[in-house]
Amino acid sequence: MHSLDSYLFIxxxxxxxGVFGVMTRRNAIAVLMGVELILNAANINFVAFSKxxxxxxxxxxxxxxxxxxxxAEAAVALAIIINIYxxxxxxxxxxxxxxxx
Amino acid sequence: MAELVFxxxxxxxxxxxxxxxxxxxxxxSAVALLFTLFGVAGIYVFLWADFIAGIQILVYxxxxxxxxxxxxxLTNKIKSVRISHKSMQQGVGGAVALWLFIFLSLAxxxxxxxxxxxxxxxxxxxEIGILLLIDYLLPFEIISLLLLGALIGAAVxxxxxx
Numbered sequence: 001m002h003s004l005d006s007y008l009f010i011x012x013x014x015x016x017x018g019v020f021g022v023m024t025r026r027n028a029i030a031v032l033m034g035v036e037l038i039l040n041a042a043n044i045n046f047v048a049f050s051k052x053x054x055x056x057x058x059x060x061x062x063x064x065x066x067x068x069x070x071x072a073e074a075a076v077a078l079a080i081i082i083n084i085y086x087x088x089x090x091x092x093x094x095x096x097x098x099x100x101x
Numbered sequence: 102m103a104e105l106v107f108x109x110x111x112x113x114x115x116x117x118x119x120x121x122x123x124x125x126x127x128x129x130s131a132v133a134l135l136f137t138l139f140g141v142a143g144i145y146v147f148l149w150a151d152f153i154a155g156i157q158i159l160v161y162x163x164x165x166x167x168x169x170x171x172x173x174x175l176t177n178k179i180k181s182v183r184i185s186h187k188s189m190q191q192g193v194g195g196a197v198a199l200w201l202f203i204f205l206s207l208a209x210x211x212x213x214x215x216x217x218x219x220x221x222x223x224x225x226x227x228e229i230g231i232l233l234l235i236d237y238l239l240p241f242e243i244i245s246l247l248l249l250g251a252l253i254g255a256a257v258x259x260x261x262x263x
Contacts, residue, residue, distance in 0.1 A: 002104075002107060002147070004214055004216060005209060005210060006111075007144070007148065008209045009206060009209070010111050010114065010115065010144065012202060012205040012206055012209065013115050013118075013202065014114065014115065014118055014137075014141075015201075015205070016198045016199070016201050016202040016205070017115070017118045017119060017121070017122050017198070018118070018122070019197070019198050019201060020122050020194050020195060020197075020198035021121065021122035023190070023193075023194035023197065023198070024122070024188040024189055024190060024191050024194040024195075025122070025188055026187055026188065026189055027127060029127065029169060029172050029173055029176065030122075030127060030130060032169065032172075033121055033122075033130060033131070033134050033169065034121075034122060036134065036138075036161075036165065037118055037121065037122070037134075037137065040137070040138070040141045040161075043141070043153075044141060044144055044145075044148075047145055047148045047150045047153055048148055050148075050150070051148045051149055051150070051219065052214070052216045052217075052219075053215070053216070053217060054217040054218065054219045055149065055219035055220070055221075055222060057225060057228050057229055057232055058232070060150055060152065060153055060225060060229055061229065061232055061233065061237050061240075063150070063153050064153065064156060064229070064233075065240065065244055067153075067156055067157065067160050067161070068160075068244050068247075068248060069244070069247075070160075070161070070165065071160050071164055071165055071248075071251075072247060072248055072251035073251075074164075074165045074168050074169065075168060075251055075252070075255040076251050076254055076255050076258070078168055078169070078171070078172040078255075079254070079255040079256075079258035079259040080258060081172055081176060082172065082175055082176060082259055083258055083259065085175070085176040091176050
């Protein structure tokens with residue numbers, strides 16, 4: 001079957017694409033999609049190490065927790081983004097540079 | 102055959118992730134993200150993680166992606182079909198991402214991983230359940246509290262000043 005390296009290679013590619021998205025996108029929702037790619041890449045690593053370490057299921061538990069955290073993060077982030085849109089009428093992350101109301 | 106399917110799934114994952122970060126229209130990015138998440142679920146199946154693959158489809162595709170599409174719809178003028186957005190500094194960002202990728206692949210191909218072989222289990226759900234309720238009971242309870250907090254926080258934030 002496939003070696004550990006091929007999974008790590010795929011995950012590294014996904015991670016770099018996510019980092020690229022977070023760095024270049026200016027729309028807050030597109031930045032959020034980049035963060036989701038990064039979390040998925042980390043999750044592939046957890047599950048791959050879990051399989052190649054004698055099917056040690058601790059990695060699966062970590063993967064589950066990452067998925068739960070991603071869901072919570074997406075919900076709160078979208079609530080914040082909708083608030084920013086209501087206040088500034090734009091979701092460009094460069095426009096949201098002030099802390100005061 | 103399994104080899105071919107594996108590389109097909111991996112190619113779908115990576116190519117649609119490229120669409121997610123490069124496409125200029127937000128809705129197309131969201132649809133490409135759908136294929137990426139399905140591809141990652143397929144990779145979990147190849148890693149014998151049937152439960153994680155199911156949860157990936159339930160939570161990511163059924164929950165997070167729908168939330169993202171709701172977010173796109175609520176923060177744009179629906180009447181304009183073309184929901185586009187600009188990317189900035191793609192040259193610098195691409196250079197940094199490429200450098201990071203070369204660094205990571207060099208590191209992971211040179212590292213001496215301690216690999217121990219395993220037999221394919223008939224299913225992981227039972228063992229994951231036992232682990233969650235015995236070894237990882239405290240993190241499990243804490244993360245349920247965190248989900249409750251995120252639920253209340255998101256509702257309060259998006260309700261406005263009422």
